[in-house]
Amino acid sequence: MTRDGGSGGAAGVDPQQLWLNTGRSGKGRRPAFSREAITAAAVALADSEGIEAVTMRRVAAQVGAGVMSLYSYAPDKETLLELMVDHVSGELPATGAPTGDWRADVKAVAHLQRDLMLRHPWLPAALSTRRGLGPHTLAFLERALAALRPTGLDGAARLEAFAQLTAFVAGHVAHEIAQAAVARSPDRAAAEARYLAAVAADGHHPELAEVLSAPARPVSPEATFTRFLNRLIDGLGSD
Amino acid sequence: MTRDGGSGGAAGVDPQQLWLNTGRSGKGRRPAFSREAITAAAVALADSEGIEAVTMRRVAAQVGAGVMSLYSYAPDKETLLELMVDHVSGELPATGAPTGDWRADVKAVAHLQRDLMLRHPWLPAALSTRRGLGPHTLAFLERALAALRPTGLDGAARLEAFAQLTAFVAGHVAHEIAQAAVARSPDRAAAEARYLAAVAADGHHPELAEVLSAPARPVSPEATFTRFLNRLIDGLGSD
DNA sequence: TCTATTCTCGTACACTGTACGTAAATCGAG
DNA sequence: CTCGATTTACGTACAGTGTACGAGAATAGA
Numbered sequence: 001m002t003r004d005g006g007s008g009g010a011a012g013v014d015p016q017q018l019w020l021n022t023g024r025s026g027k028g029r030r031p032a033f034s035r036e037a038i039t040a041a042a043v044a045l046a047d048s049e050g051i052e053a054v055t056m057r058r059v060a061a062q063v064g065a066g067v068m069s070l071y072s073y074a075p076d077k078e079t080l081l082e083l084m085v086d087h088v089s090g091e092l093p094a095t096g097a098p099t100g101d102w103r104a105d106v107k108a109v110a111h112l113q114r115d116l117m118l119r120h121p122w123l124p125a126a127l128s129t130r131r132g133l134g135p136h137t138l139a140f141l142e143r144a145l146a147a148l149r150p151t152g153l154d155g156a157a158r159l160e161a162f163a164q165l166t167a168f169v170a171g172h173v174a175h176e177i178a179q180a181a182v183a184r185s186p187d188r189a190a191a192e193a194r195y196l197a198a199v200a201a202d203g204h205h206p207e208l209a210e211v212l213s214a215p216a217r218p219v220s221p222e223a224t225f226t227r228f229l230n231r232l233i234d235g236l237g238s239d
Numbered sequence: 240m241t242r243d244g245g246s247g248g249a250a251g252v253d254p255q256q257l258w259l260n261t262g263r264s265g266k267g268r269r270p271a272f273s274r275e276a277i278t279a280a281a282v283a284l285a286d287s288e289g290i291e292a293v294t295m296r297r298v299a300a301q302v303g304a305g306v307m308s309l310y311s312y313a314p315d316k317e318t319l320l321e322l323m324v325d326h327v328s329g330e331l332p333a334t335g336a337p338t339g340d341w342r343a344d345v346k347a348v349a350h351l352q353r354d355l356m357l358r359h360p361w362l363p364a365a366l367s368t369r370r371g372l373g374p375h376t377l378a379f380l381e382r383a384l385a386a387l388r389p390t391g392l393d394g395a396a397r398l399e400a401f402a403q404l405t406a407f408v409a410g411h412v413a414h415e416i417a418q419a420a421v422a423r424s425p426d427r428a429a430a431e432a433r434y435l436a437a438v439a440a441d442g443h444h445p446e447l448a449e450v451l452s453a454p455a456r457p458v459s460p461e462a463t464f465t466r467f468l469n470r471l472i473d474g475l476g477s478d
Numbered sequence: 479t480c481t482a483t484t485c486t487c488g489t490a491c492a493c494t495g496t497a498c499g500t501a502a503a504t505c506g507a508g
Numbered sequence: 509c510t511c512g513a514t515t516t517a518c519g520t521a522c523a524g525t526g527t528a529c530g531a532g533a534a535t536a537g538a
Contacts, residue, residue: 019434028484029534056526066487068527077526128364128413131421133431138438138447145446155450156458164467167414171406174367182370192372195258199377207384208377211394219395228403228471235470267515268503295495305518307496316495 018079019086019134033065035073039083043120046084051122054081081126086134088120094139098146103233105147109140110169110229117173124174127166151237161236168232176221257318258325258373272304274312278322282359285323290361293320320365325373327359333378337385342472344386348379349408349468356412363413366405390476400475407471415460 024031041062046054056077060067074080092112098105117123141162148158182188200209263270280301285293295316299306313319331351337344356362380401387397421427439448 017430017434020437025483025536027482027536029486031485033485055524057524060487068487068489068529069485071527072485125364125367128367128410129417131414131417133434138444142444142446145450149446155453156455159450160458160463163414164411164463167410168407169410171367171408171410172403175402175406178368178370191256195256195372198259205377205381207381207388211384211398214394216395219399224399224403228474231474232467232471235467235473264505264514266505266513268505268517270516272517294493296493299518307498307518307520308516310496311516 018082031072033063033069033073035083036087037063038065038070038073039080039087042080043084043087046122047120051126054084056080082130082132082134085123085126085130085132086136088116088123089132089134089136089140091116091119092136092140092143094136094143096143096147098150102147102150106144106165106233106236107226107229109144109147110165110233112140113166113169114173114225117170118177121177124170124177127170128174148236153236165232168228172225172228176225180221257321270311272302272308272312274322275326276302277304277309277312278319278326281319282323282326285361286359290365293323295319321369321371321373324362324365324369324371325375327355327362328371328373328375328379330355330358331375331379331382333375333382335382335386337389341386341389345383345404345472345475346465346468348383348386349404349472351379352405352408353412353464356409357416360416363409363416366409367413387475392475404471407468411464411467415464418460 038059042054042059045058045062056070057067059080060070070080074083096105096108144162144165145158148161151158151161153161182192196208196212199205200212277298281293281298284297284301295309296306298319299309309319313322335344335347383401383404384397387400390397390400392400421431435447435451438444439451
């Protein structure tokens with residue numbers, strides 16, 4: 001009996017072996033489930049009930065497996081989370097012909113990432129601890145590097161730029177989601193407003209007081225995102 | 240018996256009540272510990288052994304309290320994490336006279352945030368789910384808003400700019416930490432290099448292949464950070 | 479048919495957050 | 509001082525977590 005692989009095969013010391021070795025040897029009992037199905041179930045759970053609902057027991061129940069059967073497909077839960085990240089990255093269109101306007105191309109890349117993160121709100125936090133290097137992530141990286149080619153940046157700099165862009169998008173969306181969560185609940189929003197007003201009234205926070213005193217005109221999140229994104233991108237061409 | 244407050248007082252529905260109400264009524268048994276001490280112990284634990292080492296039992300042991308005694312100071316663990324975030328924000332110098340060069344001032348703000356996150360590597364991930372609105376965080380926000388004043392942006396835009404800056408720094412540092420963790424372990428780094436080389440050799444990742452084929456000249460993380468920070472800041476004044 | 483290999487999954491265990499209840503400390507009032 | 513009210517301290521208990529172990533079932537090649 002092995003406890004380190006499964007139909008896909010995952011190693012202990014070498015985290016990258018996860019992504020290779022997906023072939024079956026042919027011998028032994030035929031797998032009843034698949035890494036795909038398990039990962040998809042985990043993603044569905046995280047999407048609908050939040051990342052904390054992703055427990056081995058609930059994922060197993062979702063796919064109709066015994067709990068311990070999951071460990072034939074991923075060596076541990078952390079690995080399952082990595083699989084989840086790459087799984088949703090599969091939703092990103094990896095092909096997108098360079099249009100000749102590299103700014104537009106890079107903008108498109110960032111917007112695809114943002115849309116993905118909004119569809120899977122657990123993703124920004126999951127990415128902040130993990131480095132996605134699965135096939136889907138790498139396919140999208142390929143597209144991003146191609147989009148960045150006309151900038152004239154060298155290879156390392158393009159890699160950096162993509163990492164930076166991803167970090168920016170993740171940070172932005174995380175904030176955006178938190179903001180939206182507060183706004184969705186009127187009591188929460190009111191409580192926060194009351195609290196901030198109290199702080200502003202203490203005299204030690206003049207800047208905050210001024211900001212709060214101004215009429216709060218509504219601004220769409222995507223407008224904000226686009227604005228900051230443009231700033232970041234405009235800086236890319238010039239060294 | 241109450242289970243909703245303590246020497247500080249924390250409420251159920253109103254998360255902001257956490258930060259108010261820190262006065263003791265005078266009655267009842269005198270507290271043997273303090274929110275400060277408990278939070279500091281939790282932070283020390285997270286700094287030295289990672290955020291997953293922060294369990295109620297270990298924090299209690301650290302301060303010499305019974306486990307359930309912690310619940311007199313924070314209503315639940317999530318609240319303790321919020322306290323931790325604000326606690327470390329206390330390390331940020333809240334005063335820093337505007338120098339007249341607002342770009343430099345904003346840059347200083349970002350660098351202070353980055354240094355803080357490097358000192359407390361769990362902070363980026365913790366921030367990505369939480370919105371710090373504690374006194375220390377607000378004090379630093381005050382400084383940031385003051386630094387942004389000369390940009391000519393209106394209140395809401397300055398608030399946005401700060402949130403964006405924080406999100407950017409958190410995203411960057413999270414990536415920086417992950418990168419450093421891999422680099423610290425030669426086996427990990429070698430395994431990753433081997434894996435990426437294999438992917439690049441498959442013919443389907445020409446961009447990645449090119450990036451990897453170039454000689455990897457070492458580049459300091461702070462240089463990268465500064466470069467991208469400048470790009471972001473340069474875009475702030477316009478529009 | 480035999481054996482090696484692979485997958486399935488029930489049971490068990492250490493560990494988590496925390497609800498509940500009791501005991502101890504401290505206050506103001508009488 | 510005594511008394512009741514109030515607050516804190518914390519042992520015990522419980523549901524839920526990730527997963528180690530090992531016994532059994534299924535399959536392929538010899």
